[in-house]
Amino acid sequence: MLSAIPAFDHFQGNPFTGLDYGFTPWDGPGSDSLGFNSSSPNPVTSSSGSDDPNPTHAAASHESNDVALFFMEERKRRRMKSNRESARRSRMRKQRHLDNLRNQVNQFRVENRELGNGLQFLHHHFNRLQTQNESLRSQRTLLRQKLAYINQFLLFQQLQPFSTACPCNIVITE
Incomplete structure (x- = not known):
């Protein structure tokens, strides 16, 4: 097994801080004979993006969702x-139209x-x-009658001198 890895010098800096104690994470208590940890606190699952086990990605996803x-x-x-503004304008147009x-x-x-x-x-x-027209027509009729009487009278006056000169009982024979 790979349980003994020498520790690095502290001055050079160890990039693997979990390995400072000389054992790997799979060599700890609860590991099986192949070195796999059987009591893994985080089971491996497939991720569709919504149940992401990576908390930074989940936080970023949650923030992007927010x-x-x-x-x-x-x-x-x-x-x-x-x-609301469009409805208000529409009501105002309708009111103006009704007022018009x-x-x-x-x-x-x-x-x-x-x-x-x-x-x-x-x-x-x-x-x-x-009414005036009817009155004028009746006056016209009266005036025509008067004119006719006057014309008859004048004609009679003109014929009267001849009637005295000529005897009325003259019989004309043929």
């Missing part, structure tokens, strides 16, 4: 903040009222003009 988790949470917070629609409704109501008043005025004016 950093990745931090960045994911930070990204999630930024996304949530962005979504309400203003348009009010303007259309005012315009409709004004048009209704104008229509009422025109209808009243039309009725008044129609």
Whole structure:
């Protein structure tokens, strides 16, 4: 066996500090005849990266997981903040749109009222003009009748001088 390894000089420095006492770690108590330690406190297992027996690698992996988790949470917070801001802008746009629609409704109501008043005025004016037109037509008819009577009277006046010169009972024979 290789149980006796000479110790190195302390001035030169021993790079194997575990070997200063003249025995190897596999020569200690609990080692079998081949020199393997049967009571190994750390069993050898395959590692997939999550159950790494190396504590420095596990700490680094844990730290990288923490950093990745931090960045994911930070990204999630930024996304949530962005979504809240987008929703707020959307609500503001919707509110502006509703306000514009309400203003348009009010303007259309005012315009409709004004048009209704104008229509009422025109209808009243039309009725008044129609009444006046009927009155003028009836006056025209009366004036035509008067004119016809006057024309008959004048014609009768013009024919009267001839009627005195000519006897009415003259019989014309042929």
